[in-house]
Amino acid sequence: MDFDDTPEEAEFRAGARAFLEQNAQRRAPGSGLVYRAGNEDPEFRRHAKEWQAKKADAGYAGITWPSEWGGRGGTAIEQVIYDQEEGKYAVPRGLFDIGLGMCIPTLCTWGTQAHRDRYARKALRGEEVWCQLFSEPAAGSDLAGLRTRAERDGENWVINGQKIWTSGAHYCDFGVLVTRSDFAAPKHKGLTYFFLDMKTPGIEIRPIKQISGQSHFNEVFFTDVRIPDSQRLGKPGEGWKVSLTTLMNERYTIGGRTSVGVEDIFELARKIELDDGPALKNEGVRDKLADWYVSSQGLKYSHFRTMTALSRGETPGPESSIGKLVNGTKLQNIAAFAMDLMEQGGVLTDPELVPLAAVFQQTLLTSPSSRIAGGSDEIMRNIIAERVLGLPADVRVDKELPFNELPTGKGKGRT
């Protein structure tokens, strides 16, 4: 048991370091993370695209992609090593996660070589940005309950309906879209999957205002949007299978991200004075800090175990998904507890007026999403129970019935 690279890994790491040292600025220690909010800023996107092109040209984008996709044909552990090294540099992150993590792998898996040639390289270089049009007002955790309609019309399909929670729809060039083409078939069997140009006539994009006041997501409305049949991925009715390719990659993409961490709440506990001295000396505070530290360390070393499996060429199982489940609640609880330590002043949101530039207040309002996006806590628990522990799948009352005979209820979840 040690923490050492194999000789091959060490060589790869040295190459990545040399590339980063030449092309990027080192991140100052403790300077925090680059937040995804940056995606909304055109200047940020310009930087992100420039950086992505450099990375791709040096062979550090698409590290695990096969060469037929324009990738490096490398291993998962090489990707981890590159990410570790890149993490030390101040480079723009996050703009291409969905496209490169989910959309393009789906396109490459289910599309033709011509599709790969046309789209993969451009996406890899950051020239084209992709979004994912999956969730609907009435289809979230139960994604297969979606009802955006696709009707065949000669060599085209006509799309009508609404998608929601689409990150970046307003600045993306292309999107992947799952629709219902057969309302009489059972829900998983009537779906069809496409990709499309986001400038296609009939698409209307409206930002959603989140509880944090920011708008990272959109509603996307489709009114008689025409998509050529050549942009269908998988057969008509096979859309669910294609969607699973996209979703398999989602939890990996989302699971790795964090905002406030244990170090922030430690920092606050050092600064804040309670009646009996610094908060860090208070037993109740120490109890909470210890819990969070221990669970953070547990996740970190679980991640190391996953990396070890990757390094040995093994595929880590769904057990690597515990990170998302643990972190979501922890973020929310850390934020709420930190504000408790500030007493009534904790309600203030002005970065000038509260410690650590109001990061806890901001996290209180953003953290609910970390327990929902990319598989809610409840879905994650189901996945662990079913795929890791081997417990039975939930009883489904809707599996074999024609979709148009399913009860729908009143909660439409419209915004």
Added chain:
Amino acid sequence: MDAAEGGTQAMNFDFSDDLKQLRDEACRFLRERCPSAAVRRVLEGAEPYDKRLWSEIVAMGWAGAAIPEAYAGAGLGHLGLCVLAEELGSALAPVPFSSSVYLASEAIITAGSEAQKRAWLPKLASGAAIGTLALAEGAGRADVRKLRTTFRNGAVSGEKLPVPDGDVADLAIVVAQGERGPALTLVDLKAAGVGCTPVETIDPTRSHARITFDDTPAEALGAAGEGEALLRHIQDRAAVLFAFEQVGGAQRSLEMARDYALERYAFGRPIGSFQAIKHKLADVYVATELARSNAYYGAWALASNAPELPVAAAAARISANEAFFVAAKENIQVHGGMGYTWQFDCHLYYRRAKLLSLALGSTRLWKDRLIGQLETANAPL
């Protein structure tokens, strides 16, 4: 930069194939020789521990796994001991392994003089002697600066309660108030002035005793004035090994609950198909995995004598205390009324979980210790 800290390495963060094989062999052996019927014989019988199992275990060299070969140990190292601990915990082995190996042997390896090592380690390795650590003096925090047991002029006097395996031990590391502060002493329990009475505890599968010392001859273990630091170090090392036992117990409790949830039907379905059960067991799984990962880091720190050991041990301890108790109590819950019967094995794990969580000091104490370490050592977060 700490090798494990910077995310600068790719990892070989797992046990070697040899050690995995050792673990599998231990698992097979214990399934055969230590089924729950064996644990129940100790639970319900007069024997303080399973003597046949113990003699087989020492014959295989497990008690001397981490004892250097120079002292007749197997020299497998501490990683070997970790994988054995996990299996012993999983089987609830009713033997004085933790007292004799994680505490007494480790204390002598860490702090003993050459003569003390020669005198005791070969016996501890071969099972000719059983050792233990005597610290607690009744209910309440065992503050080493306020111990009533004294060490003066080469003799200890006082009372220790409870002492794990005290009724079967030949040797005790007794923590006492010395002339220069807390002191570790080595006491031959066959010596004059030792009184020993077995006491009942929540887990009768592991025997405990009240031991009185009346001017009993004792040798200092380690340098005078260093008792407190030494005790901490010994506890840190033992915490990692206990954590592996606890992870083994947690994992087994989870498997029992999972198996029962698949086989028990209610409302026309296996109860494991209800989300109330699925989500509960998913949470137990998460707690167990976090504990396992923390224990692995502890194993690395222990085996490599890393300066991170105090932080790693505390994290392993806290995480394991939490995981085993949650797994054991929810195992009873999933079993419903049957889980509350003497006949089902759930209570064996429930008892052991609570026993182990207090064996080295409570979670509360270790949390305070952890934060204290992080404050002073300015350890990486």
